[in-house]
Amino acid sequence: MVLAAGTAAAAPAWGSGAQRIWRRYRRDRIAMAALIVLVIIVGAGLLAGVLARNDPNAVTDEVLASPTTAHILGTDDIGRDLFSRVLYGIRFSFLASLVAVAAATVVGCSVGLVSGYVGGRLDSVLMRTTDAVLAFPGLLVAMAIVGILGPGVQNAMLGLAVAFMPAFVRLVRGQVLAIREEPYIEAATVSGVRDRDIVRRHVLPNIAGPVIVQVLTTMSLALLAEGALSFLGLSVQPPASSLGSLLGRGFSVVNETIRLILVPGLVITIACWAFNSIADGLRESLSADSEG
Amino acid sequence: MSAQVDVDVNAPLLHVDGLALDLHRRHDTVRLVDDVGFSMAAGESTAVVGESGSGKTLTALAVLGLLPPRIRIARGSVVFRGRDLAAAGSRELRALRRSQISAIFQDPQSSLNPAFSVGNQLVETIRCSHHDMSRRAALDHAADLLDRVGIPTPRQRLGYYPHQLSGGMAQRAMIALAIATRPALLVADEPTTALDVTVQAQILDLLASLREEHGMSLLIISHDLDVVSRIADRLVVVYAGQVVERGETRAVLRAPAHPYTQALLDAQPAHGRKGTRLRVIPGSVPPPSAMPGGCRFASRCDFAQPQCAVTRVELLTATTSGREVRCVRHADLALLGAGGVGAARGEGAGNGAAPRAALLRVTDLVKRYPSGASAISRGRGEHVAVDAVSFSVEPGETLGLVGESGAGKSTVGRLILGLTEATSGSVVFDGVAADGPNRRRPRELRRRIQVVFQNPYATLDPMMAVGRTIAEPLQAYEGLDRGACRQRVDELLAKVGLDPSFARRYPGELSGGQRQRVAIARALAPRPDLIVCDEPVSSLDVSTQAQVINVLEELQRDEGLAYLFIGHDLALVFHISHRVAVMRQGRIVEIGSAEQVYGSPTHPYTKALLASRPSSAMKQVLDATPIF
Numbered sequence: 001m002v003l004a005a006g007t008a009a010a011a012p013a014w015g016s017g018a019q020r021i022w023r024r025y026r027r028d029r030i031a032m033a034a035l036i037v038l039v040i041i042v043g044a045g046l047l048a049g050v051l052a053r054n055d056p057n058a059v060t061d062e063v064l065a066s067p068t069t070a071h072i073l074g075t076d077d078i079g080r081d082l083f084s085r086v087l088y089g090i091r092f093s094f095l096a097s098l099v100a101v102a103a104a105t106v107v108g109c110s111v112g113l114v115s116g117y118v119g120g121r122l123d124s125v126l127m128r129t130t131d132a133v134l135a136f137p138g139l140l141v142a143m144a145i146v147g148i149l150g151p152g153v154q155n156a157m158l159g160l161a162v163a164f165m166p167a168f169v170r171l172v173r174g175q176v177l178a179i180r181e182e183p184y185i186e187a188a189t190v191s192g193v194r195d196r197d198i199v200r201r202h203v204l205p206n207i208a209g210p211v212i213v214q215v216l217t218t219m220s221l222a223l224l225a226e227g228a229l230s231f232l233g234l235s236v237q238p239p240a241s242s243l244g245s246l247l248g249r250g251f252s253v254v255n256e257t258i259r260l261i262l263v264p265g266l267v268i269t270i271a272c273w274a275f276n277s278i279a280d281g282l283r284e285s286l287s288a289d290s291e292g
Numbered sequence: 293m294s295a296q297v298d299v300d301v302n303a304p305l306l307h308v309d310g311l312a313l314d315l316h317r318r319h320d321t322v323r324l325v326d327d328v329g330f331s332m333a334a335g336e337s338t339a340v341v342g343e344s345g346s347g348k349t350l351t352a353l354a355v356l357g358l359l360p361p362r363i364r365i366a367r368g369s370v371v372f373r374g375r376d377l378a379a380a381g382s383r384e385l386r387a388l389r390r391s392q393i394s395a396i397f398q399d400p401q402s403s404l405n406p407a408f409s410v411g412n413q414l415v416e417t418i419r420c421s422h423h424d425m426s427r428r429a430a431l432d433h434a435a436d437l438l439d440r441v442g443i444p445t446p447r448q449r450l451g452y453y454p455h456q457l458s459g460g461m462a463q464r465a466m467i468a469l470a471i472a473t474r475p476a477l478l479v480a481d482e483p484t485t486a487l488d489v490t491v492q493a494q495i496l497d498l499l500a501s502l503r504e505e506h507g508m509s510l511l512i513i514s515h516d517l518d519v520v521s522r523i524a525d526r527l528v529v530v531y532a533g534q535v536v537e538r539g540e541t542r543a544v545l546r547a548p549a550h551p552y553t554q555a556l557l558d559a560q561p562a563h564g565r566k567g568t569r570l571r572v573i574p575g576s577v578p579p580p581s582a583m584p585g586g587c588r589f590a591s592r593c594d595f596a597q598p599q600c601a602v603t604r605v606e607l608l609t610a611t612t613s614g615r616e617v618r619c620v621r622h623a624d625l626a627l628l629g630a631g632g633v634g635a636a637r638g639e640g641a642g643n644g645a646a647p648r649a650a651l652l653r654v655t656d657l658v659k660r661y662p663s664g665a666s667a668i669s670r671g672r673g674e675h676v677a678v679d680a681v682s683f684s685v686e687p688g689e690t691l692g693l694v695g696e697s698g699a700g701k702s703t704v705g706r707l708i709l710g711l712t713e714a715t716s717g718s719v720v721f722d723g724v725a726a727d728g729p730n731r732r733r734p735r736e737l738r739r740r741i742q743v744v745f746q747n748p749y750a751t752l753d754p755m756m757a758v759g760r761t762i763a764e765p766l767q768a769y770e771g772l773d774r775g776a777c778r779q780r781v782d783e784l785l786a787k788v789g790l791d792p793s794f795a796r797r798y799p800g801e802l803s804g805g806q807r808q809r810v811a812i813a814r815a816l817a818p819r820p821d822l823i824v825c826d827e828p829v830s831s832l833d834v835s836t837q838a839q840v841i842n843v844l845e846e847l848q849r850d851e852g853l854a855y856l857f858i859g860h861d862l863a864l865v866f867h868i869s870h871r872v873a874v875m876r877q878g879r880i881v882e883i884g885s886a887e888q889v890y891g892s893p894t895h896p897y898t899k900a901l902l903a904s905r906p907s908s909a910m911k912q913v914l915d916a917t918p919i920f
Contacts, residue, residue, distance in 0.1 A: 020800070027318070183745045184753040186711050189730050190743045191814060192768030201764075205755035 021209075024285040031281020038274040041267065045090035054081035056088045057239045064256055076260055077253045086263055089241040093268075096153060096235065096242065097222035100160035105215055107161070108168025115169065116176030117199060127173070130166045138163035139225055146234045156235035160225055164218050171214050175207040182206075209286040213279045220275035227268055243268050305509050306332040306355065306477060310368035313350050313359070313533075315580075322580045324363065325350050326533040327607070330526070334476065337503060337510035339524035339541070341517060341556075343833040345577050347533040352481050352513045356395055357385035372477070390420055394470035398482040400462035404454040410438070410465050411450030417472045437468040442498055459697075460491035464498065471502060478503075481513040488696035488860065493904040496522050515833060517556060521545055529553050532577050532588040535607060539615035549617040551593045551625065559838040561867040570838035570867065576803060587619070595621055650684035651854050652708065652822055657681045657717035659703055677703045679878035680717070687821065690848065690855040692869030692886065694862055694901075700878040701858045702746075705824045708856065709743055722821070739769045742815035746827035748807035752799040759795025762814050769818040784813040788843050805836035809843060816847065822854045830861065841868055862901065866890050874898045 025031060044051060054071065060079035067074045073082040115126040133141060142159035149155040179185060179202075188198050223243070229235040230244025231251075238245070243264045250260030313325040325347035332338050342348045353359050354370055357377050370377040372393065377385065389395075397403045405413060414434035419425055425433070431450065438446035441464040454462055463483065470478055480499065484492040500523050503510050514520050520527065520541070527544045529537040529552065537550040548554040558571035575592040578584060584591065590600040600620065607616045619625070659678040678700045685691045693701045706712040708719055710730035719726040724737055742765075745751040752761055762784055763777040772780065782792040788809040799807055808828060815823050825844070829837040845868065847853055859865040865872060866886050873883040874895065882895040893899045 020798075183747060183751045187743065187745060187751055187811070187814065188753070188764060189711070190709060190738070190741075191765035192735065192738055192818070193764050194768070195731065201756065202753050206753065208755075 021282075021285045025281055028281040028284060030277055031284075034274040034277035034281070037270060038278065041090060041271050041274070042094060044087055045094050048084070048087035048091045052081070052084035052087050054084045056080060056084035056241060064253065066259075073263055074257075074259055076249065077256075082260065082263060085241045085246060086243075086267060089243045089246050089264060090267060092236060092240065092242040093223060093226055093230075093244065094271075096157055096226050097160075097219055100157045100226070101164060101215060101218050101222050103157070103161035104164035104218065105168055105211070108165040109172045109211060111165075112169040112172025113176055113199060113203070116173040117180065117195075117203070123173075126169070130169045133162065134166045134170075138221075139228060142225060142229065143232075143234065146229065151234045151237070153236055156226065156229045159229070160222055163225070164222065167218065168211070168214060171210060172207060175210055176203060179203055179206055209282070213283050213286070216275050216279035216282070220272040220279075223268055223271055223275075304331050304371075305334045305336075305373060306511070307371040308351070308355065308368070309371070311351065311354060311365065311370060312367035313347070313354060313363050314366040316362050316364060321366075323366065323583070324533055324580050325354075326583070327368075328528075328530055328533070328535050329368065329607075330528045330535070330538060332477075332509050332511065332526075334509055335503070335507045336526065337500075337512065337524050338526045338528060339512040339514060339520040340528045340530060341514055341520055342530035343515055343556075343577065343835065345532075346530045348513045348515075348530050349481055351530070352395070352479050352511065355477075355511065356389065356393060356479055357382075391473055392475055393477045393479065394473065394475040395479040395481065396463070396466045396470050396483050398485050400459065400466040400486070401454055401457075403466050404462060404469075406454050408453070409450065410452050410454065410457070411435075414438075414450070414465075414469060414472060417469055421473045434468075434472075437472055438465065441465070441468045441471075441502075442494070443468070458491075459487050460494065463487060463491075463495055467495075467498065467502070471506065471508070474506060475508060477509045477511060479511045479513070482515070483512065484519055485514070485516070489862065490696065490900060490904040492519065493522075499523060517545070517560065517834075529556070532583065533580065534588060534618060535616075536589065536618045537615065538607070538617075543615060549615050549622045549625070550589075550619050551595050552589045555592075555594075556834060559834045561838075561841075561861070561863040570841055572838045572842060573835035576805075595625060597621070649686070651687045651689075651722055652685040652856070653720045654684065654704075654708065655682050655718045655720070657704065657707055657719065658715045659700075659707060659712065660715045676878050678707065678714075681875075681878070681880055683873055683880065683883060685822065685854050685856055687854055688848065688852045689871065690857050690869045692865035692872040693856060693858045693875060694860060694865045694872060695875035696860060696901075698877075699875040701860075701875050702826050704875075705743070705826045705856060705858050709741060709824055735769065739765075739818045740821045741824065742818065742820040742822070743824045743826065744808070744811050744815050744828045747831055748804045748811060749799075749831075751811050752807055754799050756798075757795065758797055758799065758802070758810050761810065762795070762817055765814060765817040780817070781813075784817055785810075787816065787847065788813045789839070803836070804832050805839055808832065808840050812840070812843060812847070816851075819851075820853070822856065824856045824858070826858045827860065828857075829864070830859065837864070844868065862890075874901065 058080060060075065062071070062075050063079045064077055065071055065075045065079070071081050071083065073086065076082055076085065111126055111130075115123045141163040142156070145159035145162060146155045149158070185198060185202055188202055193201070226235060226242065227244030227247060230242045231248040233245070233248065236242040236245050246264040247261055250264065253260060308331070309329045311325060311328045312323060314321045315324050328347060328351050330338060330340070340348045340351055350359070350363065354365065355372075355377070357380065359365070365378045372388065377388070380388070404410070411431060411434055414437060415427060415430040418430045418433050422430070435446040435450055438449055443449050443461060443464050454465075457465060483499065484495050487495060496519065499510060502508060510523070512520060512524055524541050527537070527539060527541045528535055529544070529550065531552050537544060537548065537553045544553060545557070548557060555571060555573045559573060561570060573592050578588060578591065584601055586599075586601045586603050587593070587596070587605050590596040593600065603620070605618050605620055607618050608622065609616050657678055658676070658680055660674045660676050662674055681700075681704055683691065693704060695701050703712060707714045708726065710726065710728060710733055713729060714727070721737060721741060724734070726733060726737055726741070730738060752758070759778070759781050762781045766772045766777050766780055778795075781795050785792055785794055790806065790809055790813070794802075794806070794810070799810070802810065828844070829840050832840060841864070844855065848855065855868075857865060857868055869886045871884065872886045872889045873880045874889065874897065875881070876897050882889055882893065882898045889898060890902065893902055
């Protein structure tokens with residue numbers, strides 16, 4: 001036997017694909033900063049109940065008060081604590097975006113997988129439907145759906161999910177079409193692996209990277225879109241707040257103070273930057289990984 | 293042109309001295325090339341030979357002034373006509389490349405710009421150095437150049453885009469582009485590696501004749517000693533970033549002074565006799581970050597002594613041959629004579645397999661594709677990839693299928709496996725009809741035919757640990773549980789010469805040869821009777837190639853496996869096959885025992901194929917008048 005080449009003595013401390021990608025990602029300073037910023041924002045939203053000392057919906061006499069120790073970001077035009085409202089707004093906006101993107105991901109990926117792997121007439125039907133949705137601007141689709149079903153959080157999430165879905169269908173279908181032709185898929189076929197196991201064990205793990213990147217970029221789009229819908233009063237209903245509804249409300253008193261639009265606007269901007277930077281960093285790490 | 297560049301025409305054309313290249317990473321630097329040096333006179337051709345990772349391509353890039361940004365010259369110099377390129381600015385380097393130094397690379401298709409016609413690219417290059425030339429005159433000149441590199445109907449081809457040219461034509465066009473400025477030095481990095489054998493021979497001849505006509509010097513970078521022997525005056529053998537041997541080509545090939553050179557020669561199938569094991573260079577090149585202080589080849593050398601690994605060795609001049617060699621023991625080893633190193637070879641499997649009932653019988657197999665992928669041309673014509681192919685494979689036999697790319701060899705393999713559907717004809721495996729797509733075939737039939745593909749980088753799922761990959765067929769065909777699987781996986785890894793610890797590793801951490809062994813272990817797992825090997829070693833280095841071939845041969849002996857071995861390397865296919873079928877344009881033009889086909893070919897194509905392989909040129913060199 002020709003054993004010499006096979007001794008694992010000089011094996012570097014490599015791990016699984018995910019570990020390797022994380023090791024590479026960690027070296028990207030901007031992406032790491034973005035990740036930390038995002039964790040802080042999400043953490044603030046999750047811990048809104050603990051961090052907010054004032055009831056976000058409690059109306060006081062201190063209308064449009066400047067920041068004080070009691071109200072660290074001041075109050076809004078009917079005297080509600082802005083800091084609390086922003087925290088609860090983050091919680092709401094992120095939750096709504098997350099649900100919409102999760103739905104779009106699950107449904108979009110399933111459709112894309114089936115479309116790409118099965119092919120044929122089913123593929124044509126699914127793709128033409130997707131194209132039809134894609135023909136309209138995403139926000140318009142979402143607004144149309146909310147317009148038909150009536151304003152409200154659930155309908156807004158549904159509208160956003162439908163608007164974001166085609167991108168996932170296209171992405172996954174393209175990836176599946178490319179991976180189907182990979183020799184390792186053919187090798188697995190010859191190894192006797194069943195179709196559904198090929199999809200589960202070989203196709204899914206290999207398209208996971210691009211899908212995660214897409215989820216992150218879509219999250220930033222969803223935050224903006226949810227903001228827009230709330231701004232127009234199509235999503236969250238008062239007195240509850242989302243970042244977009246805060247922005248909309250702040251807009252009506254913009255002549256007196258810009259503080260009310262500055263704070264929620266900054267949070268949305270920073271969160272979008274964070275999502276996109278993380279997506280960029282991850283994309284870099286993934287492509288470096290596939291190069292060997 | 294040389295007005296812009298300060299060059300001394302009387303100095304040696306190119307002098308590379310003690311070149312060391314460092315890769316600068318964020319926290320450290322790694323030395324990739326440590327001590328490479330050689331000198332070239334005008335009109336001379338020199339070859340830098342080594343395996344992948346030896347630093348040969350980096351050396352070429354340093355000569356061209358095209359090193360990647362994070363790789364810098366740490367020591368030594370590259371002097372072109374008296375001008376040190378290490379000290380030259382990018383402006384000066386560009387001027388040099390415009391007028392004095394040209395290059396061609398391995399893959400001609402990707403070196404040409406796909407968006408411009410060949411004529412346009414030539415005219416652009418010509419007018420770079422002849423600013424006052426009219427477009428019409430430049431086009432005339434371009435056609436003249438295409439004619440000179442042997443492209444028929446050059447006028448018409450000027451309008452062709454790179455994708456309309458075959459590999460050989462594209463490389464010719466690339467050469468035309470490179471000689472357009474009448475360079476003094478042409479750097480050719482693996483110029484024929486991506487081409488078919490007959491085309492290889494033509495390109496090498498072309499380079500040799502251009503060199504004579506223009507008095508141009510040629511710096512060839514290659515991993516293939518055969519190719520190099522055909523064209524180079526002088527040989528520079530590099531290993532792990534150092535020159536290990538340097539001398540006149542004929543002398544080096546006749547009597548290699550360094551054990552590594554000898555081992556490289558022995559690993560080539562043309563030199564190992566048929567039915568014998570190919571010589572294997574044990575171990576692998578040490579990683580650049582952990583280079584031993586002493587001789588870098590010591591850990592793989594048959595003649596290493598304890599002091600070899602610790603004392604740094606400089607390039608020494610051997611008194612007997614005037615050759616330079618980096619080995620402290622070269623004087624002792626020379627006493628062993630040329631045959632000494634490779635003498636102790638094991639005995640291989642016998643070839644005298646008695647004829648038995650066929651395991652696989654292929655009759656009148658045909659595969660047609662609609663020609664032209666676009667919808668417009670659909671139905672207009674058909675491309676016949678496989679045309680009425682018939683053959684049989686006996687149990688325990690290796691049938692070699694050779695031919696150039698596009699001959700339909702791989703398609704035959706895919707048809708047998710059911711990865712592509714046949715247009716007509718039949719495949720019968722052990723009395724059972726093997727038709728339809730693989731996934732629709734009976735499980736037992738699927739189990740008995742397995743496959744090893746060409747590209748070790750794509751054949752393993754990058755996201756799946758090696759052990760799980762090998763376990764897949766075990767679970768699918770034998771329904772083994774996890775514990776039983778683990779044991780079988782360890783056994784299979786041992787069979788292909790890998791340590792059980794490999795089961796936990798991922799393909800990205802493995803070398804090409806190791807990956808290909810894993811692919812073999814996977815094919816072996818369901819205990820098949822036939823393995824279709826589709827160019828299993830053509831993307832591996834010579835020494836790794838020998839390891840994998842030996843594994844395949846041992847497995848055949850131990851398990852009675854039959855192989856359908858698809859390849860384009862004639863020497864290699866001859867080495868491993870009992871019988872050989874030669875394919876051309878979808879047809880089998882000749883089939884017979886390996887000795888018959890290679891010893892007395894009857895079909896003109898087989899003769900042409902055999903005549904064009906570089907090894908026959910090498911043989912001529914070696915058979916020429918003795919040097920000593």
